[in-house]
Amino acid sequence: MCLGVPGRVVERCATPNGDLAAGFVEFDGLRRKVCLELVPEAAAGDYVIVHAGIAIHTIDTTEAERLLKHLHEIDEFEIPAEPTP
C-alpha cells in the first residue's frame, strides 16, 4: 500500500492558478505525469519517490550514494567465510 517508486523528474509543467503542481517523471524509461505539489523543491534531474501518483519526497542522492559506498566498504576480512548458524 505504501509502495513508492523512485523516478527522475524530466520537467515541471506550467499549471494554471489553483491547480496542483505537476510534472513529468521518468521511471526506468516509462514517463508519467505526476503531482509535484508536495515537493516544491524538486527540479528537472532530481529523483523523487512517487506514491499513488503523487511525489512525496525528493531523494537525497548524496545520502543514497554515501550509504551504498559505505556498504561496499564493509571489510570482507572481518567476516567468517561460513556464517555460523
Add this chain to the structure above:
Amino acid sequence: MKFVDEYRDPQLAGRLVAQLHQAATRTWTVMEVCGGQTHTLVRSGIDRMIPEGIRLVHGPGCPVCVTPLELIDRALEIAARPEVTFCSFGDMLRVPGSSRDLLRVRAAGGDVRIVYSPLDAVRIAQTHADRDVVFFAVGFETTAPATALAIRQARQLGLRNFSMLVSHVLVPPAMEMILSAPKNCVQGFLAARHVCTIMGYEMYHDLAATIHAPIVVTGFEPVDLLEGLLMLVKQLEAGRHVVENQYARSVQREGNRHAQQAIADVYEVCDRPWRGLGVLPKSGLRLRQAYHDMDAERRYPSSAAASIEPAECRSGEVLLGLLRPDQCEAFGTRCTPEHPLGAPMVSSEGACAAYWKYGRRLPV
C-alpha cells in the same frame, strides 16, 4: 532501476547477514510494521538467512488488512448503488466482506473501478458529471496526503459528485498498543519507512523511551532491511533503546512539512477500529467539518446489517504478531488467495499472502 537495484545486491546482503551472525549472541524478537517489508523479508528469504535467535514477527503493516469488516461492508453497499462509480486501489477489490467482495459487486453490474491515484478518481468525477464518484480512501500516513490533495482538488473544481469513504489509520498508536499488550514479546521495531518520509520520526523518540524498545526507520529493499536489522540487533545487544534512521536517503527527522500540512488542512485525528486490535484512541483520520459534504459515510445511508466475521479466520492474531500465518489451521487449505477467509490472504501486502506466495506452506 536507479536507487533500487543497488539495494538488491546479493554480495552486499551476504556481508550484512554475516555481520548479523556475529552481532547476535542472544535471542531477540523484532517486529516490522510495513507490509512491503514483510513481503521483502519472505520473498528474499531473509527470514531464513538470519541467525535462528532473531525472530521476525509481522505487525499490522497492511492498511487493507486492518480495515474493519464493517467498513468493507459499507463500501460494498455504496459500490452497489446504481448511481455510484466506486473507485479504489486494486488491493481492496478481493477483500472479503460479510458475503461478497468488490469484484462480485462489479460482476453483478456495479460500476467499480481500479485507480492508481486518488487524483484519477477526481478526474473521473470531472468528466462524468452524471455519476456520483466515491473514492475508498484506505492507507497509512503515506497515503493520506494524496487523498487530502484529491479533496482539495475536488473542492477547487467545485465538484458536487465526488466523495470519499475514509479509512485512514496511523501507525504509532498501533505500535504502542502492541507493546503494552499483556502477551507482547516484541523487543524492537523496524519502523515503516514511507510513513516516516511523510511524518518524520520525532514522535518515535518518546515512544522508544517509554517502552524501552529500539526503533530503526528502515527502507524495504533487502539490503535496507538487513542493515536495519543489524542496527536494531546492535542496540538490543548493547541494551540501548533509541531511534535510528537507516533510510536517510528519503527520511528526514522532520518529515515532509508540505504533506503534513495537506493532511492537517483536510483531516482531523479520531478514534478508529482496527481489525484484530479493536478501537484504538487517536489512531485514525476523518474529514474535517468543512469537508463533511464530501464524506461518503454521511452522504449514503447505512443499512445497519450486522457484519459477520468468518469464525475460522485468525487474522486478528496474525496482525498482532501472536500467530505466524502458517500456524493457522486454515492456512493453505480452507484459506487461499482464490478463496480467502480474511484480508491478509488477498492483500498484496498481507502477511498470509506473503507466506503463501513465497512457498511457506504446510507440507502436503
